[in-house]
Amino acid sequence: MKVNPAQLTLPLAALFVAFFVAPLCVLAVLSLATEQGSGVLTIANYTKFFGDRYHLSILSDTLWLGVKATLVCLVFGFPIAWLCARAHARWQSVLIFLVVLPILTSVVVRTFSWIVILGRQGVLNQVLLGLGIVDEPVKLLFTETGVIMVLAQVQMPLMVLPVLTVLSRIDPNLGDASRALGAGEWRTLWRITLPLAMPGIVAGCILTFAACITAFVTQTLIGGARLIYMPLHIYQQAVGANNWPFAAAISVIFMIAVLLVVAMLNGFGRRFERYA
Amino acid sequence: MTTRMHLTRRELLQAFAALGGASLLPGRVLAQSGTLVAATFPGTWNEAQRTVLKPAFEKATGASVTQSIILGTDQVSRLVAAKGKVPPFDVAIFDSPQVLDAVQQGLIAEYPVAKSAHFKDLLPPFQDKWGPKISMQVIGIAYNPKKIKTPPKQWSDLWDPKYKGRVGLTALNSQLGIAFLAELNRVRGGTDENFDPAFKALRELLPSVGAIAANLGAYATLWQQEQIDIAPYNFNFVQTLKGKGVPVEFVVPESGAAGWDTSLHIVANTANAELAFKYIDLSIDPAVQAAMMKPPYDVIPTNGKVKLDGAITQTLARTPADLGKIRGFDWAKLNPQRGALIERFNREIRT
Numbered sequence A: 001m002k003v004n005p006a007q008l009t010l011p012l013a014a015l016f017v018a019f020f021v022a023p024l025c026v027l028a029v030l031s032l033a034t035e036q037g038s039g040v041l042t043i044a045n046y047t048k049f050f051g052d053r054y055h056l057s058i059l060s061d062t063l064w065l066g067v068k069a070t071l072v073c074l075v076f077g078f079p080i081a082w083l084c085a086r087a088h089a090r091w092q093s094v095l096i097f098l099v100v101l102p103i104l105t106s107v108v109v110r111t112f113s114w115i116v117i118l119g120r121q122g123v124l125n126q127v128l129l130g131l132g133i134v135d136e137p138v139k140l141l142f143t144e145t146g147v148i149m150v151l152a153q154v155q156m157p158l159m160v161l162p163v164l165t166v167l168s169r170i171d172p173n174l175g176d177a178s179r180a181l182g183a184g185e186w187r188t189l190w191r192i193t194l195p196l197a198m199p200g201i202v203a204g205c206i207l208t209f210a211a212c213i214t215a216f217v218t219q220t221l222i223g224g225a226r227l228i229y230m231p232l233h234i235y236q237q238a239v240g241a242n243n244w245p246f247a248a249a250i251s252v253i254f255m256i257a258v259l260l261v262v263a264m265l266n267g268f269g270r271r272f273e274r275y276a
Numbered sequence B: 001m002t003t004r005m006h007l008t009r010r011e012l013l014q015a016f017a018a019l020g021g022a023s024l025l026p027g028r029v030l031a032q033s034g035t036l037v038a039a040t041f042p043g044t045w046n047e048a049q050r051t052v053l054k055p056a057f058e059k060a061t062g063a064s065v066t067q068s069i070i071l072g073t074d075q076v077s078r079l080v081a082a083k084g085k086v087p088p089f090d091v092a093i094f095d096s097p098q099v100l101d102a103v104q105q106g107l108i109a110e111y112p113v114a115k116s117a118h119f120k121d122l123l124p125p126f127q128d129k130w131g132p133k134i135s136m137q138v139i140g141i142a143y144n145p146k147k148i149k150t151p152p153k154q155w156s157d158l159w160d161p162k163y164k165g166r167v168g169l170t171a172l173n174s175q176l177g178i179a180f181l182a183e184l185n186r187v188r189g190g191t192d193e194n195f196d197p198a199f200k201a202l203r204e205l206l207p208s209v210g211a212i213a214a215n216l217g218a219y220a221t222l223w224q225q226e227q228i229d230i231a232p233y234n235f236n237f238v239q240t241l242k243g244k245g246v247p248v249e250f251v252v253p254e255s256g257a258a259g260w261d262t263s264l265h266i267v268a269n270t271a272n273a274e275l276a277f278k279y280i281d282l283s284i285d286p287a288v289q290a291a292m293m294k295p296p297y298d299v300i301p302t303n304g305k306v307k308l309d310g311a312i313t314q315t316l317a318r319t320p321a322d323l324g325k326i327r328g329f330d331w332a333k334l335n336p337q338r339g340a341l342i343e344r345f346n347r348e349i350r351t
Helices: A010-030 A044-050 A053-086 A089-104 A107-118 A122-132 A144-171 A172-180 A185-211 A215-224 A230-240 A242-271 B007-022 B027-031 B043-059 B074-079 B096-104 B154-161 B176-185 B196-208 B216-224 B235-243 B273-283 B286-293 B311-315 B320-324 B331-349
Strands: B036-041 B065-071 B091-095 B135-143 B167-170 B209-213 B230-234 B247-252 B258-267
Touching: A010 A242, A044 A053, A044 A242, A053 A089, A053 A172, A053 A185, A053 A230, A053 A242, A089 A144, A089 A215, A107 A122, A107 A144, A107 A215, A122 B230, A144 A185, A172 A185, A185 A242, A215 A230, A230 A242, A230 B331, B036 B043, B036 B273, B043 B065, B043 B235, B043 B273, B043 B286, B074 B091, B074 B096, B091 B096, B091 B273, B096 B209, B096 B258, B096 B331, B135 B154, B135 B176, B135 B235, B154 B176, B154 B196, B154 B230, B167 B176, B167 B216, B176 B196, B176 B230, B176 B258, B176 B331, B196 B209, B196 B331, B209 B216, B216 B230, B216 B235, B235 B247, B258 B273, B273 B286
Parallel strands: B036 B065, B036 B091, B167 B209, B167 B230
Antiparallel strands: B091 B258, B135 B230, B135 B247, B135 B258
């Protein structure tokens, strides 16, 4: 019997339609319902969102949080990946294990341990106070800085792994050639390594960004109730205010906003495809 | 092995199909022979009912009880979702505001008062035909005695500049949050129709606030980590934290104690109404209530025959009559505003 390869994707496609596309359609339809459930379809939930700066600022804060946390991940993650790619095989596996370690524990456990670290009586403040660097405990818990720090640590593997993959695939001869032609280490990094690593960097950024902005547990436990990001906002509308249609509308808006950012990053990454 | 079980593939398949079929049967159908499912709150309530009420019930009836830990508002939405079907639990546990919702939506059955051995012994404010009040939860000021040497006296102490950065609050999705806001509103001269005074006071308090927890679990962590030193809290939660060695004390402000009742209810259309009744009636039995009043639970009794003792007499009430003086809230007026209050609170506190 001859099987069309396309048919092999049918089971997965069916699963996708049943458990992803269908609920998404339900969500989209629900977002057009009224709070009272009168059965009339309306765009009132969307106009309510876009007509109120409170909701818009939550959306922009969330996207900014993602940008900042992703940049921190990139700044710290790239050198780690570079080191991993260059290390001897034995050290490489140790380093990769250390990088992956955070994803092996539950996000709730990781986040609670960060509360112990960042708190007023936490490890970090004890050290800072003990060394005489500060006189008063620094406020980290329930600040955006704290949230970014924790997100960067929690999501770091998502940045390091894709970057590491592309870095280890770069032909080492290219670096040697660059140096032989008189370029210094920095110039080689800037003109050779970075452009070649760009697909991995873009992939890492997309993964980290998406994970950071949707990290409900980390955002609420480290950020508290005063820093409202989209996931908590959706939760509050659905469970707290029992307004499911509005929560659905916010979810749809959030999803589209994220898709736009991802599309932008993808477009940026495509400019480097000619090197591949 | 000399004797092997010979199973053909067909027999094996049939056996598996039977197993699979059995697992598809709703758990509740299998569990109905002498098993009661009782909802309970997380934390103090779950622990106290598991260690005191559950063994007493199993000894008295020979039936077993499974506890299901669910918040009051979630119980209401689950019962609404299960309307016309087998309810997911037989006994509901509610705080005062949910009782109104549940009665309105026909989710609970009337309590068979005449059959009850202990209902008549309940103090008058705790006798409710929809289900006996089994305790009270009282809010007041909690503080860290290691950091604050002179105990606070009144709500306005929270606004004292010396506590700047050390005041804690909890979001309005909890009963504690909404009760604090309502009490604050009353103290500041507001009415149930006008919450402006409360929100004005809240705005003045915000510069002092070190942390607002998104939920009660995170709130307890704030105390354990000594992130906050003074905050509105609930008498029983403070007792539980104290029992765990956390430095925290509770005071009733001079404006008086305020609180709400906690009650048990027979869920409408349950097949286990008789067992549910026995479970609830035991929870108002003086012996059970006296045992639950012991630390670390310190559950406030509602049966007049229980002699008040322990932390309750030191902070809340010397006599049962004092319990009746604890001020309540008008939930019939507050309930419809809940969504709007949460929204307004979130806007006010946002940094």
